[in-house]
Amino acid sequence: MSVLIFVDHLHGHIKKASHEALTYGAKIAEQTGDTAEAVVLGNVSEDLAALGQHGVKKVHHVQSDALNTFDSQVYTKVIAQVAEQSGAKVIVFSNNSSGKALAPRVAVRLKAGLVAGATALPDISNGFVVRKAVFSGKAVANVAIKTDVKVVSLNVNAFTISTSEGTAEVVPFNATVDAPKTKIVGSTKTSGKVSLTEADVVVSAGRGLKGPENWKMVEDLADELGAALACSRPVADAHWRPHNEHVGQTGIAIAPNLYIAIGISGAIQHLAGVNRSKTIVVINKDPEAPFFKAADYGIVGDAFEVVPKITEAVKKI
Ligand code: FAD
Numbered sequence: 001m002s003v004l005i006f007v008d009h010l011h012g013h014i015k016k017a018s019h020e021a022l023t024y025g026a027k028i029a030e031q032t033g034d035t036a037e038a039v040v041l042g043n044v045s046e047d048l049a050a051l052g053q054h055g056v057k058k059v060h061h062v063q064s065d066a067l068n069t070f071d072s073q074v075y076t077k078v079i080a081q082v083a084e085q086s087g088a089k090v091i092v093f094s095n096n097s098s099g100k101a102l103a104p105r106v107a108v109r110l111k112a113g114l115v116a117g118a119t120a121l122p123d124i125s126n127g128f129v130v131r132k133a134v135f136s137g138k139a140v141a142n143v144a145i146k147t148d149v150k151v152v153s154l155n156v157n158a159f160t161i162s163t164s165e166g167t168a169e170v171v172p173f174n175a176t177v178d179a180p181k182t183k184i185v186g187s188t189k190t191s192g193k194v195s196l197t198e199a200d201v202v203v204s205a206g207r208g209l210k211g212p213e214n215w216k217m218v219e220d221l222a223d224e225l226g227a228a229l230a231c232s233r234p235v236a237d238a239h240w241r242p243h244n245e246h247v248g249q250t251g252i253a254i255a256p257n258l259y260i261a262i263g264i265s266g267a268i269q270h271l272a273g274v275n276r277s278k279t280i281v282v283i284n285k286d287p288e289a290p291f292f293k294a295a296d297y298g299i300v301g302d303a304f305e306v307v308p309k310i311t312e313a314v315k316k317i
Contacts, residue, residue, distance in 0.1 A: 002037045004088035005056065006079060008098045012045035016198050017094035017154075019161045023156045024121070025092035034089065037094065038168065039082045041075055044065035052168035056162070060086065060173040070098060071180040076105040078131065083110060087175075088149070095153035096197055103153040105282075113145035119158045123235050135137040136249060136272035156197060157255035157276065196245065199228035201258045204247060204274070206232035208263020208284065208303055212240035218262060219305045224314040230254065230274075232264050232317045248273035263303045266291025310312030 005025035008017045022038060029036035035171035037058040038051055050057045060082045066074060077100065083091050091106060095117045107114035115130040118138075130152055134141045145152075175258055196202065205224040209215065210289050213277040222229050229245055236246035249272040259277035263284060264270060271294055274280070282295040285302050292298045298308055 001032075001034045001089045002058075002081050002086050003034050004079075004086060004089040005036065005038045005050065005092045005094060006094075006099070006102065007038050007040045007044075007059075008040070008094060008096065008196075009040070009046075010195075012138040013064070014044065014046050014051075014093070015096070017096045017099075017156045018163075020156070021054055021092050021094040021099075021154050022054040022058055023030075023049060023162050024118075024159045025090070026093070026104060027121055028090055028152075030055070031121065032090070037086055037088070039079055039173075042069075047100055047165040048170045052060065052166040055162040055164070055166065056168045058086075058169045059170045061170055062173045063174045064175075064177040064178070066145050066177045069180070069184055071182055072101040072105060074178050074180050075102055075103075077108060079106050080109040081175045082173055083149070091149070093151070093153040094136070096178075097154045099107070099153045107151040108149070110149045110150035111147065112151045113166055114151040114153075115143045115145060116153045117155050118152050119155050120236045121159075122152070133276070136268070153256065155276070157257070157278070169305045194228040196228040196230055196247070196252055196254060197255070199256050201227035201260070202230050202247075202254060202256045202274075202277070203224045203227045203260045203262070204230035204237065204264060205262040205303075206264030206270075207234050208237075208265075209240075214304070215241065217304070220315070221257050221260070221307055221311045224311050227258075227260075229257075232267075232270055251267055262307060263290055263296075264291060265289050266294060291305045 001043045003025045007045045008015050026036040036056045038056045039060045067251040093103040095149045117132045118130045120131040129144045204220045230247045231241040231245045236243045249269040257278045260281045275310035279296045287300045
């Protein structure tokens with residue numbers, strides 16, 4: 001029996017979230033006494049044998065031109081074939097955009113129970129109980145999966161990547177691959193130099209910045225820190241920034257190691273998307289701003305004075 005981990009990549013580069021999922025899946029396999037195996041679809045520019053460093057013993061590599069662009073229906077059928085043939089009893093995804101599209105579809109196909117958004121290793125002492133955050137992170141639920149085959153998606157940044165010596169056996173897998181029903185007719189590069197969901201550091205700003213013309217100082221700080229850009233919802237609604245930077249309950253949920261919030265009040269709907277960040281720094285001129293209650297570090301001050309000073313200080317490091 002195996003624990004099968006889906007390896008997500010963008011233009012051939014394996015995403016950080018997949019390294020987390022690989023580590024997580026390998027640890028589940030250690031607990032259950034199974035073998036950790038991975039499945040990779042399409043061309044990848046990285047050495048797949050190196051995935052063994054996370055504890056994976058075998059990598060099933062399915063290559064076909066049809067798999068070089070993401071199509072959830074095509075991918076679902078292929079992953080299900082690999083899962084069935086490899087005797088997978090647990091299938092692990094990252095709970096990123098690909099995982100959100102694939103995990104439920106694969107679960108339906110395999111008649112498997114699913115927990116989406118796991119935040120810790122399952123407790124296997126009494127069945128298979130998976131911990132996840134609910135109510136926008138305000139509570140924790142322990143959910144038992146009772147089906148023979150189980151699907152779990154791991155929240156991004158919820159599990160530390162671990163590596164050790166080891167290589168995996170890379171095995172070509174001959175799958176039946178359907179022709180995609182969708183065709184990509186064009187793509188637009190999203191703003192920012194760093195992907196928001198993959199970023200270690202996120203610099204985010206809100207209505208306190210008064211207008212889009214003031215974002216240069218936010219971009220300068222993000223550049224110095226190698227950070228992704230984010231914003232509050234009213235900022236995106238006012239078209240000061242693109243909607244793909246909007247974080248929160250109705251935007252993207254992120255969990256970077258460092259989240260810097262500039263001129264954002266800290267409304268509950270905003271916090272719902274960022275409260276899994278490891279460290280939160282808040283810059284706000286109002287000492288009563290609710291965000292300070294959720295902050296690890298707070299700076300009470302005018303963003304227009306504070307932010308350029310931080311950028312200058314970072315430049316000197
Ligand atoms: P404001 O609330 O206007 O706060 C601006 C802050 O900037 C203030 O705290 C102020 O003290 C500070 N400030 C002003 N000038 C300066 C200065 N010079 N220097 C430093 N600080 C300064 N919001 C989201 O962000 N994401 C969501 O996903 C989201 N979903 C929602 C869903 C629903 C159903 C609803 C009802 C609302 C949702 N909202 C969401 C909106 C949310 O309730 C808040 O209105 C929003 O987050 C406020 O954005 P803000 O903090 O940028 O603006």
